[in-house]
Amino acid sequence: MFFRMVRHALARGQGGRVMIAATTALGAAVATAMLGIMFDVGDKVNQELKTYGANIVVQGHGAAVLDGLYDIESTAVGRTPLAESDLPKIKTIFWAFNILGFAPFLESQAALSQDGADPPAPESLVDVRGTWFAQPLDLPTGEHAVAGLAALRSWWEVEGGWIADADRELAMIGSGLAASQDLALGDRFTLTGSGGQVSLRVAGIISSSAEEDQAVIIPLATAQALAGRPGEVDTVEVSALTTPDNDLARRAARNPDALSISEWETWYCTAYASSIAYQIEEVMPGAVAKPVRAITESSGSVLEKTSLLMLLVTVLSLIASALAIANLVTASVIERAPQIGLLKAVGASDGAVVRLVLAELAAIALAGGAAGYGLGLVFGQLVGQVVFSSSITPRPVVAGLVAALVLLVVLGGSLPSIRLLVRLRPADVLHGR
Amino acid sequence: MNQTGLTGETLLELRQVSKSYGDLHALSQVDLTVPTGQWLSIVGPSGSGKTTLMNIVGAMDKATSGTVLLDGVELSQLRPKDLTTIRRDTVGLIFQKFHLIPHLNAVENVMVAQYYHSMPDEAEALAALTRVGLAGRASHRPAQLSGGEQQRVCIARALINYPKLILADEPTGNLDAANELIVLDLFHSLHAEGTTLIVVTHDPEVARQGQREIALDHGKVVSEVRHG
Ligand SMILES: Nc1ncnc2c1ncn2[C@@H]1O[C@H](COP(=O)(O)OP(=O)(O)OP(=O)(O)O)[C@@H](O)[C@H]1O
Ligand SMILES: [Mg+2]
Numbered sequence: 168m169f170f171r172m173v174r175h176a177l178a179r180g181q182g183g184r185v186m187i188a189a190t191t192a193l194g195a196a197v198a199t200a201m202l203g204i205m206f207d208v209g210d211k212v213n214q215e216l217k218t219y220g221a222n223i224v225v226q227g228h229g230a231a232v233l234d235g236l237y238d239i240e241s242t243a244v245g246r247t248p249l250a251e252s253d254l255p256k257i258k259t260i261f262w263a264f265n266i267l268g269f270a271p272f273l274e275s276q277a278a279l280s281q282d283g284a285d286p287p288a289p290e291s292l293v294d295v296r297g298t299w300f301a302q303p304l305d306l307p308t309g310e311h312a313v314a315g316l317a318a319l320r321s322w323w324e325v326e327g328g329w330i331a332d333a334d335r336e337l338a339m340i341g342s343g344l345a346a347s348q349d350l351a352l353g354d355r356f357t358l359t360g361s362g363g364q365v366s367l368r369v370a371g372i373i374s375s376s377a378e379e380d381q382a383v384i385i386p387l388a389t390a391q392a393l394a395g396r397p398g399e400v401d402t403v404e405v406s407a408l409t410t411p412d413n414d415l416a417r418r419a420a421r422n423p424d425a426l427s428i429s430e431w432e433t434w435y436c437t438a439y440a441s442s443i444a445y446q447i448e449e450v451m452p453g454a455v456a457k458p459v460r461a462i463t464e465s466s467g468s469v470l471e472k473t474s475l476l477m478l479l480v481t482v483l484s485l486i487a488s489a490l491a492i493a494n495l496v497t498a499s500v501i502e503r504a505p506q507i508g509l510l511k512a513v514g515a516s517d518g519a520v521v522r523l524v525l526a527e528l529a530a531i532a533l534a535g536g537a538a539g540y541g542l543g544l545v546f547g548q549l550v551g552q553v554v555f556s557s558s559i560t561p562r563p564v565v566a567g568l569v570a571a572l573v574l575l576v577v578l579g580g581s582l583p584s585i586r587l588l589v590r591l592r593p594a595d596v597l598h599g600r
Numbered sequence: 601m602n603q604t605g606l607t608g609e610t611l612l613e614l615r616q617v618s619k620s621y622g623d624l625h626a627l628s629q630v631d632l633t634v635p636t637g638q639w640l641s642i643v644g645p646s647g648s649g650k651t652t653l654m655n656i657v658g659a660m661d662k663a664t665s666g667t668v669l670l671d672g673v674e675l676s677q678l679r680p681k682d683l684t685t686i687r688r689d690t691v692g693l694i695f696q697k698f699h700l701i702p703h704l705n706a707v708e709n710v711m712v713a714q715y716y717h718s719m720p721d722e723a724e725a726l727a728a729l730t731r732v733g734l735a736g737r738a739s740h741r742p743a744q745l746s747g748g749e750q751q752r753v754c755i756a757r758a759l760i761n762y763p764k765l766i767l768a769d770e771p772t773g774n775l776d777a778a779n780e781l782i783v784l785d786l787f788h789s790l791h792a793e794g795t796t797l798i799v800v801t802h803d804p805e806v807a808r809q810g811q812r813e814i815a816l817d818h819g820k821v822v823s824e825v826r827h828g
Contacts, residue, residue: 168711168712168715168720169715171704172704172708172712172715175703175708176703178703505699506701506702509700509701510701510712510716511660511684512658512660512687512693513687513688513693513712513713513716514684514688514689514713514716514717515716516681516684516716517680517681517684519716592660592661593655594655594660594661
C-alpha cells in the first residue's frame with residue numbers, strides 16, 4: 168500500500184515534482200562534472216606533460232660553477248658523462264611505474280657530406296644526436312622494458328619512418344637540416360666525427376620546433392663510435408607521471424635535508440617530480456636529476472587553483488540546489504496540506520506521514536540524481552574536451568560521491584518541510600483552512 | 601478499558617469543555633453525554649463551534665479546558681501519538697468537503713484507512729464500496745466521481761475499520777436530494793448495527809433523522825430535542 172501510494176503520488180500527484188527532480192538533476196550534474204574533472208584532470212594534465220616531452224632531465228655532475236648557473240639547459244661541456252650501462256636502473260626506482268619513458272642523448276658535432284652530390288657539396292658541421300629509439304631493456308630485477316625517443320616524442324611527424332636502434336646505416340634528420348642540406352628520403356651522406364666516419368641513409372625526416380629540427384639523429388651506438396665516446400651518455404630525458412607539487416614538494420626541492428623524518432617519508436613516497444628525480448640520483452652514480460620546473464610547477468599550482476575553483480562551484484551549486492529544493496518541497500507540502508491532514512485524520516502518525524513524503528522525495532531525487540549524473544558526465548566530457556582537451560573517465564568514486572551529496576542535499580533541503588509536516592494538525596486542515 | 605466510572609452505555613462524555621482561540625471562545629463549558637449507539641444531531645449557526653466540537657471529540661484537537669472521555673479514555677491527557685491511535689481505532693470521519701486523496705482511486709482511498717489502521721485488504725475495501733453502492737466505481741479517481749459518489753467513498757472509508765463512533769460534519773451539505781437520501785439510508789443502517797453517530801447539519805430534515813438533536817450557539821449548548 169505504501170508503495171502504491173508513493174507510486175500514484177509520483178505518477179498522478181501534483182506538487183512540483185518535476186521542478187524538484189530538475190533542481191536535483193542540475194545540482195547532481197554540476198557535481199558530477201566538476202568532481203569528475205577534478206579527479207581526472209590531475210592525471211590528465213600530467214599525462215599532457217608527456218606530450219611536451221620530458222619533465223625530468225638527468226645529467227652528469229658538472230663543474231661546481233656551471234652547475235646551477237646554467238641549470239639543466241647548460242651544455243654537456245664540463246660535465247662528467249653518464250654510463251649507458253646505468254640507464255636501466257631508472258626503471259627500478261620506487262616510482263618506476265610512473266616513468267612513462269626515457270631516452271639518453273649523446274651530443275656531438277660532425278662534418279656532413281652528401282654522397283654523390285653533383286657538384287660535390289661543401290662539407291658542413293652539423294649537430295649529431297645519438298639516442299635510443301625503442302631500446303629493449305633487461306632490468307636488474309629480471310623484468311623487461313622498452314625505452315627510447317619513439318615514446319618520448321610520440322607527437323613528432325615523421326616522413327618516412329622511425330628507425331630501429333640496430334639500424335646502423337640509417338639516420339633520421341630534422342626537416343630544417345633536410346632543407347638546408349638538400350637531403351631527401353633515401354639520400355646517402357657521410358658524417359665525419361672525432362672518433363671516425365659513418366655512412367648513412369636518410370630513413371626519416373622529422374618536423375620539430377626544437378633544435379632537433381637542425382640535427383641528425385642516429386642510434387646511440389653509432390653516435391658513440393662517431394664521437395669516439397663508447398658507453399657514454401650526456402643527458403637522459405625522463406617522462407614521469409607526477410603528482411602536482413605542493414608546499415611540501417617545494418620545500419623538499421629546495422633542501423630535502425630540512426624535512427622532518429615523517430615529512431621526508433611522505434615526500435619520498437609521493438610521486439612528486441622532485442622525489443622521482445631524487446630517486447633517480449640514488450640509483451645512478453654521478454647523476455644530477457632535475458625536474459623541468461617551469462612546466463611541472465606551474466601546472467601543479469594551476470591545477471590546485473582550478474580544483475579549488477571547481478570544488479567551490481560544486482559546493483555553491485549544491486547549496487543553491489538545497490535552498491531551491493527546500494523551497495519547492497515546502498511549497499509542495501503546503502499545497503498538499505489538506506491531503507496530509509486527511510492522512511493524519513484517518514490515523515496516520517507523524518512518522519508515517521514523514522516516511523511517505525520522504526519516500527516520494529527519495530524517488531524524485533533518485534530520478535533527478537540519475538538524470539543529473541548522466542547529464543554531468545556529458546557536461547564533464549565537454550568541459551574536459553574544451554578546456555583540457557582530454558576526455559574524462561567516469562569513476563565509481565564520483566558516482567558514489569554524487570549519490571551521497573544528492574542524498575545530503577535533498578534531505579537537508581526537506582528538513583524545514585518535515586517540521587512543517589509534523590506541526591500540521593488535522594483539525595486545522597479539516598476546518599477548511 | 602471501557603470503564604472509568606461511567607455506565608457501560610456511555611461512549612462519550614464531555615465535562616465543562618471549553619476551547620478558545622485567543623479571545624475567541626469557540627466552545628465554552630460544554631457538557632454532553634452520548635450513550636453508545638445513539639444518533640445525535642448537532643445544529644447551530646455558522647461559527648457556533650460545531651466543527652470545533654467534532655475535532656475535539658474526534659481526537660484531532662485538544663480542548664483548552666475540561667475533560668473529554670471517549671470510550672473510557674481521557675483525551676486531554678494524551679500525547680499526540682496516542683490521540684492518533686484513538687482516532688484510528690475508535691473514530692470514523694466524514695466531512696462536508698469530500699476529503700479524498702486525489703491521486704488514489706476509490707478503493708485505494710478506502711484502503712488508506714485500512715493501511716494506517718492495520719492491513720490493507722482490497723477485497724474488504726471493495727465490499728465497503730459495494731455497500732455504499734459504488735461497486736462499479738472502485739477504480740475511478742475522485743475527479744472522475746460525482747460529489748455524491750465522493751461522499752459515499754468517504755463513508756466507505758469511515759466505516760471500513762468498524763469504528764465505534766462516526767463523526768459526520770455536514771455530510772449532506774453539498775449533495776442533491778437523491779444523494780442525501782442514499783447517505784441517510786447508509787446512516788440508518790449503520791445506526792441499526794449499533795454504531796454511534798454524531799452528525800453536524802444545517803438541514804432540519806437531516807437533523808430530524810437522529811434520535812436526539814442539540815443546538816449550539818456561541819459555543820454553548822442552547823437547546824436539546826428528542827425525536828421519535
Ligand atoms: N484555528 C482557529 N483559530 C481561530 N479561530 C478559530 C479557529 N478554528 C475555529 N475558530 C473560530 O471558532 C469559531 C467556531 O468555529 P467552527 O468551525 O467550530 O464553527 P462551525 O460551527 O463549524 O461553523 P460552520 O457551520 O460555518 O462550519 C468560529 O468563530 C471560528 O472562526
Ligand atoms: Mg463547521
